[in-house]
Amino acid sequence: MxxxxxxxxxxxxxxxxxxxxxxxxxxxxxxxxxxxxxxxxxxxxxxxxxxxxxxxxxxxxxxxxxxxxxxxxxxxGLDKNYRVALIGAGKIGSALVQYRGFSDRGFDIVSVYDNDETKVGTSWGDVAVRHVSALESDLAVAPIQIAIIATPASEAQATLDRLVQLGIKAVLNFAPTQLDHPADVTVQNVNMAVELETLSYALRSCG
Amino acid sequence: MxxxxxxxxxxxxxxxxxxxxxxxxxxxxxxxxxxxxxxxxxxxxxxxxxxxxxxxxxxxxxxxxxxxxxxxxxxxGLDKNYRVALIGAGKIGSALVQYRGFSDRGFDIVSVYDNDETKVGTSWGDVAVRHVSALESDLAVAPIQIAIIATPASEAQATLDRLVQLGIKAVLNFAPTQLDHPADVTVQNVNMAVELETLSYALRSCG
DNA sequence: TACTGTGAAGAACTTCACAGCA
DNA sequence: TGCTGTGAAGTTCTTCACAGTA
CATH class of the missing domain: 1.10.10.10 (Winged helix-like DNA-binding domain superfamily/Winged helix DNA-binding domain)
Structure with a gap:
């Protein structure tokens, strides 16, 4: 097509x-x-x-x-359900997990990963936070189709590289940085600083 | 120009x-x-x-x-600071208030509004949640330049109408709905469902 | 020489306008 | 008649290619 x-x-x-x-x-x-x-x-x-x-x-x-x-x-492609993994159990991640709009539309966040030991093992709703080192072994058992990167910018590229290695083809990136990735992987960026800066630009003539 | x-x-x-x-x-x-x-x-x-x-x-x-x-x-227009009001003290709002990236770039969330009485009066960081009915009187005293709508979709249009009435020219909308607004008002939409659906579309050939 | 600045060419996207069908 | 489907025209955005200059 x-x-x-x-x-x-x-x-x-x-x-x-x-x-x-x-x-x-x-x-x-x-x-x-x-x-x-x-x-x-x-x-x-x-x-x-x-x-x-x-x-x-x-x-x-x-x-x-x-x-x-x-x-x-x-x-x-909304006739099927998608299994989604969230990497980065920070503030944005927390908001996303609780957001009804995702599961309502067939996007189920089935796992949350972080590298902060104090967060690992805690429960977010009905999802337990797991250490990011378990990513590879977990996905081998229970594959996902979409990953959400909600890590600090400094870790985003390394995280994406691992996801690509695992064969993930669709990523939603909340880290405020441009990520390199193969052409067959789709990365959608959500960058709130860019949105606000666009507003700033729009306001520049209003004084 | x-x-x-x-x-x-x-x-x-x-x-x-x-x-x-x-x-x-x-x-x-x-x-x-x-x-x-x-x-x-x-x-x-x-x-x-x-x-x-x-x-x-x-x-x-x-x-x-x-x-x-x-x-x-x-x-x-990033040489100046912007005073930002957040309307809707839900999950997304909470993540936004805590997000360092905003204040670091000169966008200061100076007030939070909600219509839920149980939230009004509570403190979010150093910002107190105020009832949304105080919007008009508050802004008369201390103007803002940018508003963030993080209300449910059902309330977003009415909220925007009030903001437009108050002379706000720049709005960041997190409610998952298209809002009508005058041409001289800039509305930037952040819609995470659309991002995920775009990924779904990209995946449709991968099976 | 190395890289910018920019008209002109090309590609992508949007709008027009009308043929075609219920 | 009313509204879709679509080639063609128009517009906007991107890329090319090269003159110009530190």
Whole structure:
């Protein structure tokens, strides 16, 4: 299949969220205009995004809400559950483990790792914190598909290298640093300092 | 000045981070090649990004690390401190308040608001949680420049509307929903579900 | 010589506009 | 008629390639 841009994929996530909302509201049909308005984009963009994957609508009518939801979930690979490991039992890690939004969408944080002996053995919800040295042996027994790096920046690259070695292909990185990785590994960065600095840039003219 | 794209602004943040690293390492001069390599971009991109704002380098030599750092901080508006209010004293909020990366870069979380009476009055570090109804009167006395929305999705839009009413022009939104806002207000979204779903999409071919 | 700064070329993304179908 | 699906046009972003200079 043709390469889909990241912006398209992100918009698809948005459509999915809106569709679920429409579904809860009992709406059965939706037009590209409605999706565009609520999703901060244009009707043409919505139709183009969807058209990369097929023709899901009915001309003159719009899209069936349930059908399109189903198809989008399928396209995004959200029909399955993912086992997620969290590396770094700090403040961000703690917030992530407790966040309902993950498990609700099929992302289960099944293990937490840290190198701080005082944290190892403590329980976070129903997940025990394990020493990061157990990573290799644990994953050999119970594989995961996604890893979240929430370590200090100084340890992030070494952590990623180990994850790559273990065959992990998808990583969410909260450490505020650019990580090197093979092309077949996807690394998504969440960097809150960058977001705030972008706001700072936007404010520079406001005094 | 010509409109600068968001991708350029985000790359500038990256260059700044690298420059600070180079500075700590005692490097005095840096080339676009070096910045590109470490910042996952191309030398031409680095030069183009910088050229929007002026000619900071010396041909044949490269850029002076200190000078370029200074200029980038200036361009990004990072020469001043920002007063930040956090609305929503939940898990994410708690992680954010404790996160050193913010205050280190001049973003000071000076107040926390929630509508849960059991949280109001408790202390988070050196910041007391206040009832969200005090928002208007508090900001009249001690203005802020940036607000962080960390409320449930259901309350995010109403919260943003109040912030806009109060004249806030920059908002960081952690609620997993698209918010409507006037064009002169900048809203940056951090949506961890979208990041994970992007990873899910990337994994769809891996089985 | 080594590297910047930049117009021009190229690629990617978005919007337009309309044919085609329910 | 109303709304989708899509080639074509338009716009924005990235890369190229080279003139210019310390």
């Amino acid at each position: 043709r390469k889909i841009s990241e912006s398209t994929v992100r918009r698809l996530c948005g459509y999915l969220r809106l569709l679920e909302e429409f579904q809860r509201a009992g709406k059965t049909t939706v037009s590209s205009d409605e999706l565009a308005l609520r999703g901060h984009t244009t009707p043409a963009q919505v139709r183009k995004d969807l058209s990369f994957f097929g023709s899901f609508g009915k001309r003159g009518l719009g899209y069936d809400v349930c059908d399109l939801t189903e198809r989008l979930r399928d396209i995004m | 010509r409109k600068i794209s968001e991708s350029t602004v985000r790359r500038l943040c990256g260059y700044l981070r690298l420059l600070e690293e180079f500075q700590r390492a005692g490097k005095t001069t840096v080339s676009s090649d070096e910045l590109a390599l470490r910042g996952h971009t191309t030398p031409a991109q680095v030069r183009k990004d910088l050229s929007f704002f002026g000619s900071f380098g010396k041909r044949g030599l490269g850029y002076d690390v200190c000078d370029l750092t200074e200029r980038l901080r200036d361009i990004m």
